Amino acid sequence: MNRLSYPAKFTLLFLIVLIPMLAMGSVLVKQFAGEADYLEGERLGLDYIKLLRLPIEHIQQHRGMTNAYRNGAEQFKERILGKRQQIDADFAELARLDQTATVRLKTSERLAKLRQQWATVQANAMDQELSGVIAAHNGLIGDGLDLITHVANTSGIILDPKLDSFHLGFTLTADLPRLIEFMGQARAMASGAAAKGQLSPETKNKLLLLMANIDTYAQKLDSGLKVAAAENPAVGVSLQAPIQNHNQALQAMQDLIRRQLLESETIGIDSDSVFQIATDAITQSYQLYNGLIQELGSLFAARADAANRSLQLTVAGLAGVLLAVVLLLAGLTRSVNRNIALINSATQRIAKNDLTVRLHIDSEDEMHEIGKNFNVMVETSSALLRQIMYTSNELHVSSEQVYTVASQSAAHIDRQRQETTSVATAVTEMSATIHDVAATTSNAAQAASSANEQAKNGKNVVQNTTQPSASWRGTRSGRQRDSKPGKKQRIDRRLARRHQKYRRTDQSVGAECSDRGG
Structure with missing residues (x-):
């Protein structure tokens, strides 16, 4: 140190202060930037799931209509054709989002496979054996649900560190879609049985199994939503009405299937009524689905804004501290250099035998x-x-x-x-x-x-x-x-x-x- 000049010493001091500060600031910036980027990924995945829900919902309706039509309900034919156009429009809109989202979500191949499967289902829905048609619909919907799970993983929705958003995300991408799918399968099977006017033992066993799965996933759904509401009461307040409507509609659907189909020796209800009651229940489930998407979107947006503000404040604070350090060191360097120059000039005059020189240093240090x-x-x-x-x-x-x-x-x-x-x-x-x-x-x-x-x-x-x-x-x-x-x-x-x-x-x-x- 004794070999360095004062400017070099102050520069070294500035670097000693600057490097740890930059390292710490870099860590904070990366942390907040990573959090903001993570939330942006969740929001992107949420937007993708929101659009992906539409073709899945409409394919489920197409399955129920096709099953009813193939079992003799001719009135569903025009509705089936209209639903196909709606599904094509849903896939087109999803494809537009996929062009930008696939870089992060890696969804292009899966979406292309879904569209190809849908084209096959359309081509064979009226000619293929009904069980094969229903199985094709189930496979297509299952792949759609797998794509939701894939998006939830790649976007980080089901890996969210916050307890409320984690349970909401898991409910949105796992429990509720599976519950809706079981409800859709039960709708198709029940409307088909109502169209035939009879319930075979095999169909009855399958329907009993579907009702058991519905009960299981309804309980899981209720448990996850209660944890999220306990962690974030505001979420519970916002979702209270959609949850009640969903539970009431689901209970009505279950009561209908049990009383009119499973527990009755004869079927005294028509397929339209079964389909409509089940559709209303599924609609309420999708309303809850939309409510979950909206709540998660609000949470992600608020947290993303907070992360961005934290990032901006961190960058601004770091820049302010660096500026203050630079100004402080610059002022200190200028002050010390000025005083050293005065002392140097005075000593040079003394070296020339001028003992009248005096130092006038204005600082108080x-x-x-x-x-x-x-x-x-x-x-x-x-x-x-x-x-x-x-x-x-x-x-x-x-x-x-x-x-x-x-x-x-x-x-x-x-x-x-x-x-x-x-x-x-x-x-x-x-x-x-x-x-x-x-x-x-x-x-x-x-x-x-x-x-x-x-x-x-x-x-x-x-x-x-x-x-x-x-x-x-x-x-x-x-x-x-x-x-x-x-x-x-x-x-x-x-x-x-x-x-x-x-x-x-x-x-x-x-x-x-x-x-x-x-």
Whole structure:
């Protein structure tokens, strides 16, 4: 970090904040987008099932009409032809939706198979054996119900995580269609028996089995709707009337079949009445079917809108947070860079010996404290520099004085050196003079010694001379003393003169030595 500039540091900080935020935002966006897409898929599947219900309902009616017609109810012929046109129109409308829905629902092959089966049923409905015709109708309707289940799976309707919509979707795509199919089969079988005026044991057993299946799926339907209503009371309120109408119409159909066909030894009701009562029950069931579609559509739409709003709010919030972070980091970067530039400029001016510079940082953060401390540092440094300059001036003056004293000392030392040289020269000369004096003194000493020896010799001579003539000297002493000085006196005078000469020599040598020493 210490190697990075502040812009690089702030950029790195921004990336550290941005990357987790983008990751979290991406997760949220994917979650809400996935939820919205899932709900859109459910809505598409619901639209497909809504259209697919129509050909299934009309094929069920075509089966009942065909069974009644083939059992002698000629009045159903024109209605059969009109129903066929209606079924063709239903498949055409469904095919138009399939062109766009098949990409997600994967329904094209199944729908093509249904249309092909329908074409076969139309072609053989009047000529083929009745049991085969009914079986073909049942197979076609069964494949139609399988297509509803397939759409419910591919669209996610029966996989919805919400409990209310899950039970409503399961009821819509599984329980109620199966119940309606069993009701349609019972209608066809009962109207056929009424048209014949008799109920064979085989037909009776099949009809009993159908009634049992109707009871089973009616109970499952009621249970699923109760759970959905408990989870979402608003759904229960909305579906209350369709459920009551369905239950009443179903009960009326069951009562008719049991009383007039299963429990009666003779059939006293015509096929039109049976067909109409059963059709009314089935119609009420389809009204409930339409109510379920409407409720699920409302739930899916509301949840899709909520998911889209959540997605939009998430994107907007994420964008707002990112914008706030960008602006915050940009402002922080600009503020720090501006303060750093001020500090850098001030330090450069200080480097150029400008101690008048001061920092003025307007922020109220640590940079402001740095600016205050910087100004205190410059003030302290300036005062210290003034003290150093004052001390330096004093030191300069003292240095000049020391230099002057040193120069004088050097001059004295030079004079002393010269005097010392003169003294050395004088000493050298004095030494030579002393040498000469010593030589002279030595000569004088030798001369004095020689004179002393001569004096001794002279004294001896005198003594030797005076001793033989002592007597004579005694006789004639008076006469000699009176007449003229003797030989001894002459010698003494000679010695005295020589002694004076030596004395003058010594004095002259001493005077010369004194002159040379000075």
